[in-house]
Amino acid sequence: MRGKLLFHLLDPLAEFEREMICDQIIARMAAARERGRVVGHPRKLSENKKALALSSMEDKSYSAKDVRDTLGLSTTAL
DSSP states (O other), X not given: OXXXXXXXXXXXXXXXXXXXXHHHHHHHHHHHHHTXXXXXXXXXSOHHHHHHHHHHHHTTSSOHHHHHHXXXXXXXXX
8 A cells, every 4th residue: 555655656756757858858959959960860861862762763764672772771761
């Protein structure tokens, strides 16, 4: 019974702390973007490679597998 009471007292505190941490992370990411920092994983596909892949696949001159192998990408990245 006492454990249940303790859980009900500490649960809102833990939830509040988690929300504070999430808010801090979002604020820090926004501040980094304002400073010109890139946030997140680096892009696998540059704009040039993306345009080349799309144009090659649109005019049906190459299959998706050919484009993937030529550009050195995985199927999901393509």
